[in-house]
Amino acid sequence: MNTNTLMKENEEDWTLVIKPSSGLFDLQLKEVWRYRDLLQMFVRRDFVAVYKQTILGPIWFFLQPLFTTITFTIVFGKIAGISTDGIPPLLFYMAGIVGWNYFSECLTATSNTFTLNANIFGKVYFPRLIMPLSIVVSNLLKFGVQFMLFLLLLAFFMFSGSKVQPTWAIALVPYLVLLMAALGLGFGMLISAMTTKYRDLKFLITFGVQLAMYASPVIYPLSTLPEKYKLLILANPMSSIIELFRYAFLGEGTFSWLYLGYSTFFALAILSLGIITFNKVEKSFMDTV
Secondary structure, rough: OOHHHHHHHHHHHOOOOOOOOOOOOOOOHHHHHHHHHHHHHHHHHHHHHOOOOOOOHHHHHOOOOOHHHHHHHHHHHOOOOOOOOOOOHHHHHHHHHHHHHHHHHHHHOOOHHHOOOOHOEEEEOOOOOOEEEEEEEHHHHHHHHHHHHHHHHHHHHOOOOOOOOOOOHHHHHHHHHHHHHHHHHHHHHHHHHHHHHOOOEEEEEEEHHHHHHHHHOOOOHHHHHHHHHHHHHHHOOOHHHHHHHHHHHOOOOOOHHHHHHHHHHHHHHHHHHHHHHHHHHHOOOHHHH
């Protein structure tokens, strides 16, 4: 048997091929698919480990948005007297909180990808995109649990005679969830790449996300804002998503294909920028972390 034949047989047995560095837009989707079992393991870890040693366990998935909704109802609805466009305050705030929580938790968790997983990245090879994707998927499961709570609350108010009328826009809800995931993933990867050199950014994330929430129609309807402030609030791509989410289930809210198109364009732009920065930094971040 000659040398060429032996080389060909050995090539067929290889499980890992070392290739030249990939482009900035290369998502390595084939590699991600090969490591899908690892993705599932990370999703399970993120979903289970957080509440593994707690007394109430997964019940916190329900309690967190419920307590926040009650607090908003008392503070902003009763004390501040902010209008909810005739929607029961509990439903109004819950609709905004459920969507905002998914986006904000994807962003904050993904933004720590490099700094929190430096030890793993430095020892084991796997597509680095697996880590932020696992965060988005595990938070999607959490979103699903909180979304079920919202639907139960919606059903209660509908059967109790409240003037709440779901609309055809419910068909767009999966697309809205996809946009929220893209925004959280894009911003998170971008910030994660930046924190490898500028560590103090991580201290601004939580504060910045809280400020961004008040720049979104989570605690107030867009219809109550003066015209000079509407465009400023709509510059936040989450604003039209939250308004459309309310319009879909509650029948009240500002819906515009133009606003939705803007949020789509912004999500694609920030996701592309996040991918470029993430792919660029992952090749050398171990030197700076």
